[in-house]
Amino acid sequence: MPTDDRILRNQLLEFLRGGSAHLDFKSAVKDFPPAHYGTKPDGVPYSAWQLLEHYRIALHDILNFCVNPKYTALDWPKDYWPAAAAPPSTEAWKASIRAIEADMAEVERLADDPGSNLYAQIPWGDGQSLLREILLVGDHNSYHLGQLVMLKKLLTA
Template identity: 45%
Template sequence: MAEKEVIKTLEELLTGSHAHVSFEDAVKGVPEKIRGIIPENMPYSIWQLVEHIRIAQWDILEFSKNPGHQSPPWPEGYWPKDPAPKDNDAWEESIARIKKDCAEFIKLLKRPGADLYEPFSHGNGQHLFREALLIADHTSYHTGEIVAVRRMLGAWK
């Protein structure tokens, strides 16, 4: 029973918004004209933050399920060079991929017989529980940055 509660809690952490704004809420309604603006004294645009979340989450997902996965080079492989998406379809696709990859990671947690704490056969002792917390922590950190950039650009409630 305790394991099911841990998985339920991790799923809520990955998809919900208890103590902070959810990723979904942070990107909802971002005007197309501001997605590529890098505010003064900030290193990234909203687009770059969204893409960074997507790439990092994808990397963690692939690492968690594939012992042969090769991560992109750090840091250039995790950050898009272009400050703006090429079009609205690229924006929508990135957000959809984040949602899809998160759902796929949750499936790993819910897999019959999955041991949340068993270290992977590869890596340095990482396990599903750690990787779930890593995705949640990383996404919430950058989601906060998205909200901050939106505030700087006058596009937040």
């Protein structure tokens, strides 16, 4: 195996940031109508606020797992989904976006840092590696960004 994994790290960053087949986060949340933050169309289980907060909570949890030796798992699904369909304010929506951007910057830093061993098992986990967790972040984010974009299209059609 090559000792220089720069190609892999660059591809991970592209995946995390949105590129190729994936939408970037800023494009997905851009111009989402505030009047619809808490709207759940018929047959749709989550509002935009619930999706955004789930995205934020799960991302933070995965990052915390990667870096915190005292990590404690959240309770699934209760701790991962907000009960309220609507945010308490427009500022709460914006704060959630800022928190996501900050956590993603940290995940990207881990992915880009040659000192981060992508392949070693996380000592407090049960076999997960940093690479696996970075891929999980990208996969989870892509899935829910797609839902958010579809919801935006449904609500603004």
